[in-house]
Structures are given as C-alpha cells and as structure tokens.
Amino acid sequence: MANAKLWGLKKSPWVFHVAAASCNNCDIEILDILTPRWDVERFGIVLVGSPRHADALLVTGVLNRKSLPRVLRVYEQTPKPCLVICVGTCTCDTHMFAPSYNVVGPYDKYLPVDVYIPGCPPKPEAIISGVVKALKRL
C-alpha cells in the first residue's frame, strides 16, 4: 500500500498548503505557480482542500503558540509517506521573529522536514525546483 502511495506521490504530488503564522507572501507565490505563467497543474501538481487527500505539505510562516498544535494535527492527518516542504526563510529558521514571545521556533524541531526553500519570499521558480528536488530524493 505504501508503495502505491509512493508511486502516486512521484507521479503527481497533491499538495496541501499550511500557512502557520505567515505574512501571506509565500502563500501568494504558491498560488502564483498555479496561474498561467508557471501553471504547474500540467505536471499533475494540484492544490487540494484537505490534508487527507494530500501527498505533500507546503508549510509557510513561523510557528507560533496557537498554530503549533494545529499544524501538528494537520501533519498527523496526512497519509504517510508524505513530504514536508518548508517554503520561505520563516520556516527554515525563525527569520526576524526570533525575539518574539509567541514564536516557538523552526519547523524541523517538531516535524520531519524534507526540503527547505529559503527566500523572503522564494521566487516561484525556486519553489518549483524545491518540489522537484524533493521528488527526486524518493
């Protein structure tokens, strides 16, 4: 069963987009790669509405106290094996929010992260290349 899932993942990864405490910018760039200039849907990459349908999680924004338990729940609901792709510098470390009282830290302390895509925000090309690198590793 896991093999079938892996085959499906490689063939056409369905992604669910989790915005923790993001500034909207990486989120807009993620939506941007679906629009005509990049149009990743032709490679079978589809943004889905539920984590239960997803093969990969695109996470954006720093983790804060309120979003941490919810993001972990979303991760638990995603069928395994799944990829966790960190989009933006906020997710790779805590960016400039490190002194904040409400920020609990980078994602790799709480989730197994597969790919880091730094940038504020990363360009759409960088996001696509990050997803491709994650798929090649499988």
Added chain:
Amino acid sequence: MKRIVPIGPYHPLQEEPEFFKLIVEGEKVVDLEINIGYNHRGHEFVAQKMTWDQVTFLVERICGICSDSHPYAYVLAVEDAAHVTAPPRAQYIRTIIGELERIHSHYLWVGLAGHFIGYNTVWMWVWRYREPLLDIFELIMGNRNHYAINKVGGARRDILPEHYSKIEKYLDLLEEKNTMFTKAVLDDPVIRARLEGVGILSKEDAVAYGVLGPTARGSGYATDVRKDDPYDAYDKVDWNEIVFDEGDVLAKAKVRLLECSESIKIVRQCLRNMPDGPIETRVDEIPPGEGIGRHEAPRGEVFHYVRSDGSNMPVRHKIRAPSFMNIPSNVVAVRGYSIADAALVLAAVDPCYCCTERTVVLRNGKRELTGKDMLRLSWRKTERLRRRYRR
C-alpha cells in the same frame, strides 16, 4: 433550530488561518463568531528590540500583499517624530510604488473573488496580467514582493530613467486590460447574479463599525487618507475618489476595479512630473518625542505611532491595520444570507489576518499583572509548548 458550521482554522477557502463559527438556521446564516489569533507574531514587541532602520524591514513583513503600506506609514511616523521631510523625488518614488502596489493588491482580490465564486477563469486571467507588474517591481527594486523601497528620510532605490519606458509600456497594457476586466466583470450575468445584492453593508453600519478603504467607499462612506490628509505627492496629482452607495459585494468590486484606473492615472502623472534631485535626507538621530504616520493602503488606512526617547530604538510602536476595523463588519454583512454566499461575503472586505493579528486578548481574573509579568508568563508558556511538542 440553530446549528453551528465551523470554518477553519485550516481550510481551502482562504490562505490564512482563521476560525469562523457560522450559526445557521437551515441554509440561512443568523450569526457569526470570529476567532482570530492564529497569526500573532508579536511585531510590536519585536520592533522595540530593533533599531529604527531595521524596523522598516520588520514592518514590511507584517503583510506580504501590502508590503509597501506598513513601511510607508512607519517612515512617515518616524519622519514626523524626527521633524524631517523626504526630498521631492523620493516622495514621488514612494507614491508611484504605493499606487503600483494598490493595483497589484486589487487584482489579487478580484482574482480570488472569482476563485471563491467558482469562476476560475477570472482568477487565471486577472493574475496573468498581475505578473508583468511583479516583473516591474523586480526591475526597480530587486524583489517581486517585499520591495524595501521606503527608508526613514527618503527612498532606498531610485527609479532609473531607462525604466520609465518599461513602466509606461506596462501601464498601456494595463489600461487596456483594466477596461476589459471592468466591462467583463460588470456585464457578466453569472458574476452579477452572485455578487449583486449580496452582503449588503449599509452606510449606518459602515460608520458604526468604522470600516475603511474600499469597504467603506462601497457603502457610500467617503473616506480616503489620500484625499482627506494628503501626504507626499498625492496633493500634486489629479484623481477622483470612487464611491458607490449600494454596499453589496458588487459595489466593492466596482470600487476596486475603478480605483485601479485612478492609480494608473496617478502613476502616469507622477512619472511625467518627477523632479530631479537627491532621493534621501540624512537622518542622524531621532529626538525624544512621538510621531504618527497614516497611509491609504489597498484595504484602507494604515496607522503607525512611534515614540522615541532619543536612543536608536523605538520605545513604543503601535500599529493599526485596516482589516482590524473591516473584519468585525462581517457580522452584520453576512447575517441573513445563505451559507454559499457567506464565503464570498467574508472575503469581500479583502481581509488580511496577518495585518490584524498582532494583538491577543488576555482575560485576567483578579490578579493585576504588570507588562513584565505578562511577558514572563508568556515566555514560560512558549517554553512549555516547545518542550511538549519537540521531537
């Protein structure tokens, strides 16, 4: 019988996490509860740990869509505190970027509104013509979003003479396409059927809730900082304030689309009349005192307040984003409409939760806590969460 339909915090409708509790009777929405706070990052606190120049970059990261508005209001506030004015060329540059950003933000909303009503063609078309604008941003400032053009005392980068023609060329394309979109959206029977007479916010409610920006102007309440209290180059250009009286979602869409053509007009005039000269005034120190800055962001008025004690960091930095005023008006706008319309009505104010959620409410019983106590408690809870969930 009343039932509750929960939406969120992670749902496919909107990009950001937020939680709505729709209280429904059958198909009809009778009440709405809004629960926010998923996006709180503590900007005002972090700003007090940074130097005046660094805060410009921090406030830029409040919101990625209006990433020019917050630094704009912030630099106006600091300039107010330091009693300096930016040189004329810098004022024109900031105005141009502010207006180009308005176009990009309104296009983003029109596209997403199309997406929310299930009309993805609108989304794809509008976002396609938003792309060249992001190219222009990249050309002038080196990044597609988070442009970092504002600086205390002026602008960080100049618009080079060889870029004028490219911007003009894009404005020509945009003017043609904007007319097309406006006609297409306003004449389309499907869009009219979904937007007309839906989510009506009356003028009385708009005034009572103190809504701002296109939400207010769509309800016949004319408020615009650019007209009421002109700053930088806004009093040197000629443009019209767009106001509609209907208060429904269609009126808000009309305001946004027609505002784009006004923005094109402003950018053209600014490019034509742009004076030569330096692009920044040197600011060596901020004297003790306070300053305020107001800027008309795409969603409404952004307000920044700073207080200085003469050191290199702000002692207090207060931010009021427009969505903070606009989101509560959803409660009256959505009442009485069906669940299918609720999604659109909730999105019609162009909510920006990342702008809004910089404050959390603390409900305290008897014990009175000082600011330091609360900060210590807060740190302790954050540490506890860190330990509990760490792998």
